[in-house]
Amino acid sequence: MGFTRYVTARVAWAGVVTFIIMTVTFVFIAFAPNPEVKRAATQAALQGGDPTEAVERVRELRGLDQPLHVRYIDYVTSIATLQWGWSTMRSQPVTAALVEALFYTAQYSVPWTLLTITIGPLVGLYSSANKYSWRDHVATGFAFFGYAIPNFFFAIILLLVFGVWLEWVPVIYRTTVPVFSVENAIQLVLPVFVLVTGSIGGLMRVSRNESSEYMNADFVKTARAKGVSPLRAYALHILRPTMVPLSTTMVGQLLLLFAGSSLLIEVVFSIPGLGRLLFEATIAQDTNLVLGSILVFVLVAVIGNLLQDITYTVLDPRISYDDR
Amino acid sequence: MSAGFDAGAGEPPLLEVENLRTTFSTEAGELVAVDGVDFSVEDGETVCVVGESGSGKTVATESITRLVDTPPGTITGSTRYRGRDLQVMSADELRSVRGNNIAHIFQNPQEAMNHCFTVGWQIVEALQAHQNVPDEEARERAVDLLDRVGIANASSRFDDYPHEFSGGQKQRAMIAMALVGNPDLLIADEPTTALDVTVQGQILELLNDLQEEYGMGILLVTHDLGVVAQVADRIVVMYAGKVMERGDVYDIFERPAHPYTQALMRCLPGKGEDTRGIPGSLPDPTTPPDGCRFAGRCEHAIGECEIGDQPDETSVDTDHAVSCVYYQQGYDTATVRDETLETDTGDERGASDD
Numbered sequence: 001m002g003f004t005r006y007v008t009a010r011v012a013w014a015g016v017v018t019f020i021i022m023t024v025t026f027v028f029i030a031f032a033p034n035p036e037v038k039r040a041a042t043q044a045a046l047q048g049g050d051p052t053e054a055v056e057r058v059r060e061l062r063g064l065d066q067p068l069h070v071r072y073i074d075y076v077t078s079i080a081t082l083q084w085g086w087s088t089m090r091s092q093p094v095t096a097a098l099v100e101a102l103f104y105t106a107q108y109s110v111p112w113t114l115l116t117i118t119i120g121p122l123v124g125l126y127s128s129a130n131k132y133s134w135r136d137h138v139a140t141g142f143a144f145f146g147y148a149i150p151n152f153f154f155a156i157i158l159l160l161v162f163g164v165w166l167e168w169v170p171v172i173y174r175t176t177v178p179v180f181s182v183e184n185a186i187q188l189v190l191p192v193f194v195l196v197t198g199s200i201g202g203l204m205r206v207s208r209n210e211s212s213e214y215m216n217a218d219f220v221k222t223a224r225a226k227g228v229s230p231l232r233a234y235a236l237h238i239l240r241p242t243m244v245p246l247s248t249t250m251v252g253q254l255l256l257l258f259a260g261s262s263l264l265i266e267v268v269f270s271i272p273g274l275g276r277l278l279f280e281a282t283i284a285q286d287t288n289l290v291l292g293s294i295l296v297f298v299l300v301a302v303i304g305n306l307l308q309d310i311t312y313t314v315l316d317p318r319i320s321y322d323d324r
Numbered sequence: 325m326s327a328g329f330d331a332g333a334g335e336p337p338l339l340e341v342e343n344l345r346t347t348f349s350t351e352a353g354e355l356v357a358v359d360g361v362d363f364s365v366e367d368g369e370t371v372c373v374v375g376e377s378g379s380g381k382t383v384a385t386e387s388i389t390r391l392v393d394t395p396p397g398t399i400t401g402s403t404r405y406r407g408r409d410l411q412v413m414s415a416d417e418l419r420s421v422r423g424n425n426i427a428h429i430f431q432n433p434q435e436a437m438n439h440c441f442t443v444g445w446q447i448v449e450a451l452q453a454h455q456n457v458p459d460e461e462a463r464e465r466a467v468d469l470l471d472r473v474g475i476a477n478a479s480s481r482f483d484d485y486p487h488e489f490s491g492g493q494k495q496r497a498m499i500a501m502a503l504v505g506n507p508d509l510l511i512a513d514e515p516t517t518a519l520d521v522t523v524q525g526q527i528l529e530l531l532n533d534l535q536e537e538y539g540m541g542i543l544l545v546t547h548d549l550g551v552v553a554q555v556a557d558r559i560v561v562m563y564a565g566k567v568m569e570r571g572d573v574y575d576i577f578e579r580p581a582h583p584y585t586q587a588l589m590r591c592l593p594g595k596g597e598d599t600r601g602i603p604g605s606l607p608d609p610t611t612p613p614d615g616c617r618f619a620g621r622c623e624h625a626i627g628e629c630e631i632g633d634q635p636d637e638t639s640v641d642t643d644h645a646v647s648c649v650y651y652q653q654g655y656d657t658a659t660v661r662d663e664t665l666e667t668d669t670g671d672e673r674g675a676s677d678d
Binding site: 216217218219221222223224225226227228229230236237240241244315316317318 | 386389391393415419420421422423424427428430432435436437438439440441446449450453454485487498501505
């Protein structure tokens with residue numbers, strides 16, 4: 001069966017890609033100065049000890065005196081066994097810190113993603129069905145606005161208006177409220193809104209342009225000539241083929257925002273999620289935590305691309321699984 | 325092919341098109357694609373609309389069930405299916421006529437089916453749009469029809485996607501899709517133009533057989549007079565959105581009255597020496613000329629031809645009318661008659677009613 005083979009091959013590829021990225025990261029870190037070693041040397045010097053000896057001791061303790069290939073094998077096994085080390089900044093295992101952060105990131109990412117993938121294509125379709133009407137112009141204007149305005153800037157403005165002046169939403173994110181509560185929903189409205197405006201702009205435009213192409217397609221005329229209802233014609237005969245190229249844009253857009261903007265959004269709204277964790281870990285030179293956070297983003301990107309490849313072939317029956 | 329039988333008194337005809345006018349608003353101004361066209365189709369007969377590309381044939385037939393997008397199009401006049409005007413009925417009512425009573429086949433089978441769904445799914449969709457048929461039964465009917473239109477291994481081809489069908493097979497599947505609702509009228513817009521010559525004949529033959537089987541009227545749009553001679557009962561000759569001449573197949577082929585019809589006939593291989601085509605080109609549809617639309621390319625044109633509107637239709641025989649000044653009072657018909665065509669056509673083409 002071609003499909004199973006295709007998916008297996010894709011998953012294997014995803015594994016190879018992850019491995020390559022992990023190796024590159026290892027090389028970078030191996031050649032970068034280690035803040036822990038530096039700290040030990042400084043401390044020893046301050047306390048009148050021998051910095052060289054202290055450095056040796058730490059290097060031995062951390063296994064840095066081992067040859068490169070031994071350290072590499074060690075590194076790979078610990079990643080595979082989920083032993084991602086100890087975060088000095090958080091004083092807890094890296095995995096535990098990541099899980100905690102992921103919990104907060106998911107709270108705004110899940111609604112944001114769901115809203116984007118439902119609203120984006122539908123508004124684009126609506127826009128294209130009412131092409132060049134005032135509704136289309138409003139939607140297009142909104143799309144360009146969301147696409148053009150930097151997310152973090154928009155977030156600050158909204159926070160200023162609704163948080164500081166109107167006091168409708170809390171300025172500082174509270175981690176104490178329960179996940180499924182009105183308070184939590186209120187404090188998540190702004191970050192979700194900002195991210196949705198940022199991401200649906202592109203999707204709306206692609207959806208509008210792609211579906212405009214199908215709006216006048218012969219097969220849509222066939223459907224109308226068959227007596228198919230307009231709603232069904234839109235949903236099945238226009239939106240369905242539109243989803244093929246759109247699914248590619250969709251994953252790309254979502255990943256870009258997830259990796260890029262979510263960091264800024266989390267900093268602005270002070271949400272203790274993955275983006276802020278990576279940001280703070282970098283400032284604090286917590287190598288293990290930086291590495292762990294990067295790995296999470298790498299995994300999300302790899303899985304996203306994998307899903308994109310698979311949905312593309314599933315959505316368009318003309319693409320064959322063979323010879324790929 | 326059988327000639328149309330007369331509908332009983334009081335029974336409205338299958339399709340009546342009256343003063344149909346379709347315009348499009350474009351940046352260059354109002355484009356008149358169809359300009360006051362009348363014709364009718366009776367049960368069981370084949371009416372062919374002929375004319376060169378751009379003469380408004382396709383727009384005319386797509387205006388019948390309002391398939392033309394409005395806007396930018398505007399359709400006026402009336403198109404009556406068994407007396408019910410399709411131009412004024414509600415969208416829902418129209419939807420119940422489309423596919424169910426009047427089915428369409430389009431020119432390019434390559435693009436006429438949605439590439440995301442299987443051929444069978446699309447045939448079943450046409451059926452279930454009008455009848456509450458369970459999936460199993462619908463599938464059975466679709467497979468039967470695919471088999472009937474000549475798709476081998478119909479039950480396994482049912483689940484194939486359009487790209488797995490050849491051009492000819494797609495057009496066969498389109499015919500199956502059109503027939504699934506048992507329509508009374510089939511509008512076929514150049515159904516063989518995009519297909520290669522060997523397949524063209526097979527598709528026409530299939531349509532011919534199915535017409536007898538289902539007793540439906542066919543409105544066939546084509547610019548291929550060879551096809552017309554094979555299948556038509558009656559012919560409507562269109563040029564630049566206007567009807568130039570109409571009549572039954574023998575009249576048109578044996579005694580073509582309008583200079584435009586004659587020019588078309590001369591383009592047929594083996595019809596005289598003229599194989600250069602018709603010199604000149606169609607008038608600009610945004611600014612149609614005064615008088616006869618064909619005057620600019622007509623070798624017999626005189627001053628009167630370029631004044632006023634398209635000449636009124638003049639009857640030259642029973643059921644044979646022409647829109648040309650020479651057939652009106654005070655002109656000499658002999659000027660435009662083409663004797664060579666009339667003798668030629670009589671024994672070779674016109675009588676080929678098989």
